Each structure stands twice: as C-alpha cells, then as structure tokens.
Amino acid sequence: MLEMAAASDRDPFGDLPDELLSRVLSFLPAEDALQTCVLETRWRDLWRRLTSLRFVFDGPTFPRYNRFKRLVKLLICLRGNSPLIRCEIDAYPDDEPENMFTNTRLLIDYALACEAEELIVRAADIQYDLPVFDVPLSLISQHLKTLHLEGVNLDHSALKFSGCLVLEDLRIQLCNIRACEISSMSLKCLCITNYCSLPDIVRLRICGPSLISLQLEDFEGLTPFLENMPLLETAHVNLEDGCHDHCRSNQGVCDNIVCGCHAYPVKEGVLLNGLSNAAKLDLIALPKMFLYRWDLKWCPVFGKLKTLLLNEWFTTVDLVCILRHSPVLEILTLQLDNTEEQQEPKKQKRNHLCVHALSPFTLNVKRLMREFLQS
Incomplete structure (x- = not known):
C-alpha cells in the first residue's frame, strides 16, 4: 500500500477520517506530533486542532535543554490559542547547572490560557531523587476540572483553589x-x-465541602485535619510508618515535646469527625498509631455508614464504640494478621465480642449487633 501511495504521490492515510488521525496524534509526544506538519496542509490543520498535548520525557529521544526551549516557543507560536482538553507536562530544567524551569512554567500558563480541562504536571524522569520543580501558585482557571501533580514541590502557605470554579479531581503523588x-x-x-x-x-x-471521594495514604508527616464533608461517600485512609501520629515511648503521652502525641488537638478530633458522613470507610493503620482511637473519644456518629473496613489497630472497646455509633452499618470487614481475640477487661466481659477468623473476613453487622445487644 505504501509503495502504491508513494508511486502515485498520494497520502497513504488520505482515506482515513480526520477524527481518527487526530486521535492518533493525541497519543504522540509533542515533538513527534509537531513534525507531522511538514507532511501536508491537512496534517498541519489537524495538529493545530489537537485538544491533547503531551510533553513527556522519553529517555534520549526527549529534546534536551535548548532544543526543548525552541520546541516550546515554536509550538506556542504555531498553534496559537486553539482550545485544549488535556495537557500532560513533564517538568524539565532549561539548563543543567541552574535547574531553572522557565519553559515548564510557560507551558503551564499556555495550557491554562487554552482553557485546558485536564492538566498533569510531574517531574521528568531524570537524575533527581527529590522534587525540584516548584509548582506556581498561579494555577487559576475557570475551565480546569482535573489536576494531577506528581513529584513536585507545593511550597506555599496555602493551596486555595477558589479561582478554579469547576475543579473536581485533585491528585497529589x-x-x-x-x-x-x-x-x-x-x-x-x-x-x-x-x-x-x-x-x-x-x-x-x-x-x-463538596468532596465525594477521599484517598489518603503513604504520606510522611502529621495526619491532615479534615473539616466537615457533608457530601462524602467513600474514604480510604491508611496510616503507615511515615505517619507521625504515634508515641515514640508507647505511653500515649510522653515527656518528649517533639513527639507526635503532643501534636494531637486538645479540643477536637482530626479525622473521624470529617469522615462521619461517609457511606463506605476504610480505616487502616499500624497498631502503634493512636489517631483513630483518640478520635473515637469524641464519639463521632457515622449516620450514613453502611460498609466499614478495619485492620488490627482497634481494641474491642473501639469496635463497640464504632458499632454503637453506626446505626445503619451493614457490612464490617476486619483484616487481621492473626487469630488472637480482641478482649475487654474482665469487668466488661459481658460486652466481649469474640472474633476468630483469618484475614480478611466480613461480618453481618445487623445480626451481630442483635446478638451483642441481647447478650
């Protein structure tokens, strides 16, 4: 077919519809897509109408420094302000000694000026182990719906997206x-x-206040404080080794003023009050993390909770507290690493819930609560 097209000086893709060719171009890195403009006027027009741009680092094929700078300026000059739906940008330094990101910032501003609805900004896969690109605070757009940030610095006193009136999806990795x-x-x-x-x-x-879904895990530092989320439906929270909400002396409150136990607020909880409207909750933590247990002292009511997953951080007292404050709970899944019983003190033995199972397992909560309350 290619030989016949070459012999007749005919575009081998000439019979394909513009929609299909535009779809193919949208998957190409920006430099490769731009090069199609030399093929024919039709390709140049297709490229200018692309609604997806990808500036993705691809090893030795990615343009280096000055070439990257020329590519950015050429693309902006030739493409103009044609609307964008999606823009994917690998933050790339303009020169190696100073690690400036002038053209990366230029691309971000350009994507927002073209009314991009989805913007992905991440550090290029180069020699750096730590984030070196500072995302500008000027991420303000009335059209941006999705923002993904990966491997970058968010070094601002506050990340307020009040200027992004339709922003719905924010992913930070x-x-x-x-x-x-x-x-x-x-x-x-x-x-x-x-x-x-x-x-x-x-x-x-x-x-x-409009959050429907929350995922919080694999972080280092203090657990974020969650304000009220009345529309929340699902949440997955995992407090692992990087979380600072544990006591270094295992005493709950110790004499070390920089220990995580001193960072817990005196007059309010941290997580569970903000999660109290969810219908589905995954609450996972290492046993040494005290945050869930301390939050339960504020007796949050999970009025809409139907599905709950817990791992081995809780005691029987904690589990009873959750069950008593979850009036419509239907499914409880416990992920335990062993088959040891969770026991209460002998004086409260009548309230003891005996659990014998391997991880994970699911309990019929309505039946369990009937049996428990009758005991």
Missing part, C-alpha cells in the same frame, strides 16, 4: 506539601498518595 491548607469549594475527588511529604509541625487542614 510523591510531592512535598508545605501548605497549611488545601481548600476548594468544587472539589469532588481528592487523592494524596505515594509518599507525599506533609507538614510535621502544623497539621495540613483540608476543606472540601
């Missing part, structure tokens, strides 16, 4: 977060995962 607040009135999905570094002196406050 492998980032250094130095803000004391993340807030958005429109945000529906928030994910902070993959070893993000959070403040360890003042708790990050999360204000998302």
